[in-house]
Amino acid sequence: MISKLLFTATTAVALCFAASANADEIKAEVIHQWTSAAESAGVKVLAQKFTELGGSWVDNAISGGPNARATAVNRVVGGNPPAAMLFNTGAQFIELQENELLRDLTETATADNWQEKMPQALLNSGTVDGKIWALPISGNGANWFWFNKPILDKIGVSTPKTWDEVFAALDKAKAAGLIPFAPSGEPRWERLMFNAVVLGVAGRETYDAVIYKRDAAAVRGDKFKAAVKVFEKLKDYADAGSPGRSWPDSTNLVISGKALMTQGGTWLNGAFAAAGKSAGSDYECAIIGADQGMIISGDVFLFPEPADDAMGKAQDLLLKTFTDIPTQTAFAVANGTIPILKGADTSKLNSCIAQASHYFSDAKLATAGDQMMFPPAVVGAVEDAITRFWSKGGLTADQFIEAYANGLSAS
Numbered sequence: 001m002i003s004k005l006l007f008t009a010t011t012a013v014a015l016c017f018a019a020s021a022n023a024d025e026i027k028a029e030v031i032h033q034w035t036s037a038a039e040s041a042g043v044k045v046l047a048q049k050f051t052e053l054g055g056s057w058v059d060n061a062i063s064g065g066p067n068a069r070a071t072a073v074n075r076v077v078g079g080n081p082p083a084a085m086l087f088n089t090g091a092q093f094i095e096l097q098e099n100e101l102l103r104d105l106t107e108t109a110t111a112d113n114w115q116e117k118m119p120q121a122l123l124n125s126g127t128v129d130g131k132i133w134a135l136p137i138s139g140n141g142a143n144w145f146w147f148n149k150p151i152l153d154k155i156g157v158s159t160p161k162t163w164d165e166v167f168a169a170l171d172k173a174k175a176a177g178l179i180p181f182a183p184s185g186e187p188r189w190e191r192l193m194f195n196a197v198v199l200g201v202a203g204r205e206t207y208d209a210v211i212y213k214r215d216a217a218a219v220r221g222d223k224f225k226a227a228v229k230v231f232e233k234l235k236d237y238a239d240a241g242s243p244g245r246s247w248p249d250s251t252n253l254v255i256s257g258k259a260l261m262t263q264g265g266t267w268l269n270g271a272f273a274a275a276g277k278s279a280g281s282d283y284e285c286a287i288i289g290a291d292q293g294m295i296i297s298g299d300v301f302l303f304p305e306p307a308d309d310a311m312g313k314a315q316d317l318l319l320k321t322f323t324d325i326p327t328q329t330a331f332a333v334a335n336g337t338i339p340i341l342k343g344a345d346t347s348k349l350n351s352c353i354a355q356a357s358h359y360f361s362d363a364k365l366a367t368a369g370d371q372m373m374f375p376p377a378v379v380g381a382v383e384d385a386i387t388r389f390w391s392k393g394g395l396t397a398d399q400f401i402e403a404y405a406n407g408l409s410a411s
Contacts, residue, residue: 025056026054026055026056026310026313026314026317027055027056027058027083027310027314028050028055028056028057028058028082028083028084028311028314028315028317028318029058029060029082029083029084030057030058030059030060030082030083030084030085030086030301030318031060031062031068031071031072031075031082031084031085031086032060032061032062032068032085032086033061033062033063033064033065033067033068033069033086034061034086034335035061035062035063036248036270036271036274037270037271037274037275038267038269038270038271038273038274038334038335038336039267039270039335040061041270041274041334041335042138042270042331042332042334042335042336042337043059043061044334045327045330045331045334045335046321046322046327046331047059049321049324049327050317050318050321053317053320053321054317055314055317055318055321060082065088065188068085068086069085069087069092072085072087072302073096076096076101076304077101079307080307081101081304081305081306081307081311082304083303083304083306083311083314083315083318084301084302084303084315084318085301085302085304086137086299086300086301086302087134087299087300087301087302088297088298088299088300088371089122089125089126089134089136089297089298089299089300089369089371089372090125090369090371090372090373090374090379091371091374091375091376092371092376093126093133093134093300093302094128094375096302096304097128097133100305101304101305102133102302102303102304102305103133103303103304103305103306103315104131104132104133105126105132105133105134105135105303105319106130106131106132108316108319109123109132112319112323114132114135114323116342117323117341117342117343118136118340118341118342119136119139119296119340119360119361119366120363121296121363121366121368121372122136122139122296122298122300122340123136125298125300125368125372126300133302134300134301134302135300135301135302135303135319135322135323136298136299136300136340137298137299137300137301137322137328137331137340138298138299138331138332138335138337138338138340139296139297139298139332139337139338139339139340139360140265140266140267140296140297140298140337140338140356141265141266141287141294141295141296141297141338141356141359141360142192142195142196142264142265142266142294142295142296142297142369143192143195143196143199143200143265143287143288143294143295144196144263144264144265144266144268144285144286144287144352144356145160145166145196145261145262145263145285145286145287145288146251146254146261146262146263146264146268146272146283146284146285147159147160147169147254147260147261147283147284147285147286148254148255148257148259148260148261148282148283149280149281149282149283149284150257150282151173151176151178151257151260152169152260152284154176155169155172155173155176155260156172157169157172159284159285159286160286160288161286161288161290162288162289163200163201163230163288163289166261166288167233167237169260169261170237170260170261173259173260173261174237178258178259178260179239179253179258179259179260180237180239180259180260180261181234181237181238181239181259181260181261181262181263182238182239182242182245182250182253182254182258182259182261182262183238183242183245183250183262183263184242184245184246184247184249184250184262184263184264185242185243185244185245185250186244186245186246186247187383187384187386187387188383189247189263189264190383190386190387190390191370191379191382191383191386191387192263192264192265192369193231193234193263193264194231194386194390195207195211195295195369195370196263196287196288196295197227197230197231197234198210198224198227198231199289199292199293199295199367200227200287200288200289200292201223201226201227201230201289202223202224202226202227203223203289203292204292204293204367206218206221206223206224206227207292207367208367210224210408211367211368211369211370211373211374212368212373214374214378214408214409215408216405216406216408216409219401219404219405219408220401220402220405224401225397225401228389228397228400228401229397231389231390232389232397235390239253239259243391247262247264247268248271250262250264251264251268251271251272252271252275254283255271255272255275255277255282255283265297266336266337266338266352266353266356267335267336267337268336269285269336269337269350269352269353270334270335270336270337271336272336273336273350274336278350279350279351279352280350280351285351285352285355287359293359293364293365293366293367294356294359294360294365294366294367295367295368295369296359296360296366296367296368296369296372297369297371297372298337298340301318301322303315303318303319323341325341325343325344326345328340328341328344329341329344329345329346329348332344332349332353333348333349336353337353338353338356338357338360339357340360370382375411377410377411378407378408378409378410380410381403381406381407381408381410382404382407382408384403384407385400385403385404385407386400386404388400388403389403
């Protein structure tokens with residue numbers, strides 16, 4: 001398994017840091033992919049608190065989640081682990097855990113009562129065989145659509161709530177010479193966008209059958225097919241520059257008034273806030289088919305098995321930092337995400353995040369994202385099918401449905 005980890009991780013240059021002249025210094029290198037303006041602001045909140053508690057934060061920000069995770073895995077397997085590393089919720093860390101390369105956080109979680117502080121779904125995403133290996137740090141709703149408010153006013157429509165209203169608004173934006181829809185063109189965000197359509201069109205029962213049970217029969221059912229039809233129609237409104245485009249660049253098209261709509265999770269809220277925009281006056285947000293609920297996702301910190309006592313102490317201080325309620329609240333506000341700790345002050349949340357927080361805290365309105373439930377092989381298989389279907393000249397709808405259904409059994 002160790003050789004597999006080395007083989008699957010992309011090549012990355014290990015960063016070496018000189019030993020501190022101060023033997024008592026609590027130094028912690030943190031590898032993460034938070035590089036956008038809002039994300040960087042959130043990191044500063046965490047780093048400042050860690051410093052206040054007596055630590056020395058060594059920031060290692062690497063653009064792109066896969067790149068950051070590959071670097072972290074290489075470092076861990078190579079025997080030069082960081083103190084903490086950021087992963088997404090889901091099964092991305094299983095191989096590290098199986099090879100006993102991660103610190104078991106169960107004792108800390110029990111002592112600090114994480115079960116009562118954090119949403120169970122997020123905590124479960126870091127639990128294997130009854131033990132906790134990952135600390136949730138941020139919460140998101142993934143199936144949101146974001147609109148430029150002045151454009152909505154210009155074309156004379158309210159924030160869409162149904163798919164018919166979405167397409168009517170897109171048609172009016174197109175007629176006005178604007179970009180109707182500016183999606184991210186990276187595969188993982190195309191997968192997220194498809195999930196948003198499936199939940200909103202096919203409904204919670206079908207969505208949960210696919211995501212929780214990997215039910216191929218549900219994929220071949222009429223409700224899933226209806227969602228595929230809507231997703232295919234949505235392609236006609238995407239601009240020619242979308243393939244390969246990052247989510248911050250797509251969001252900036254909406255922020256700047258060049259595009260009416262984009263799709264992405266609640267982290268997009270941070271991009272609007274960082275640009276000085278206000279929810280309700282500069283932009284609007286909506287879940288299309290809101291009665292079906294919100295797809296939750298998030299980020300977790302993993303803590304490699306400490307190389308020595310000094311790293312163990314640094315990790316202890318990081319854990320104290322990350323679970324401090326005022327710090328977590330300030331981080332969420334800066335980062336544009338949902339505060340995950342109970343007792344967080346939500347009074348400073350704007351209308352979009354306040355809505356998302358309501359969904360997030362209600363088990364009847366929250367459902368898991370595919371990356372939380374699917375093993376990596378299945379994520380890769382369905383993502384490939386979605387990308388091929390979304391691409392010009394790719395799969396037909398029937399071919400896509402079969403590819404997706406077959407992908408649920410990938411290994």
